[in-house]
Amino acid sequence: AGLIYMNLGGEKSGGTLTVTVGGEVYDTYDLAEDQDVSLDIDGWHNQFRIRDGVVSMLEADCPDKYCVEHAPIDKVGETIVCLPHKVVLEITEGEEARDVDA
Numbered sequence: 001a002g003l004i005y006m007n008l009g010g011e012k013s014g015g016t017l018t019v020t021v022g023g024e025v026y027d028t029y030d031l032a033e034d035q036d037v038s039l040d041i042d043g044w045h046n047q048f049r050i051r052d053g054v055v056s057m058l059e060a061d062c063p064d065k066y067c068v069e070h071a072p073i074d075k076v077g078e079t080i081v082c083l084p085h086k087v088v089l090e091i092t093e094g095e096e097a098r099d100v101d102a
Contacts, residue, residue, distance in 0.1 A: 015093055017055050022086045031055070031074075031091070044085050055080065055089055
């Protein structure tokens with residue numbers, strides 16, 4: 001049943017990217033707007049890209065760079081995490097859906 005659910009649209013494309021730093025919401029971004037965003041906080045650097053509703057981490061000055069190697073994300077609930085910088089990029093459904101869920 002789970003496989004059928006996933007294959008028939010269980011994964012939704014998101015409408016918003018929520019960025020948290022150190023567990024606090026840093027900002028939100030509309031996935032419909034293509035943009036490159038740089039985060040330069042406390043002496044460290046991350047840069048991510050939003051293109052055609054898909055998010056990818058372009059640069060990070062952390063030692064392991066797992067976040068840069070991570071596959072691009074575009075479905076609700078998917079994340080890219082930079083552990084050394086405590087940055088989480090998460091696809092969410094957008095403001096309307098979060099208000100209903102709350």
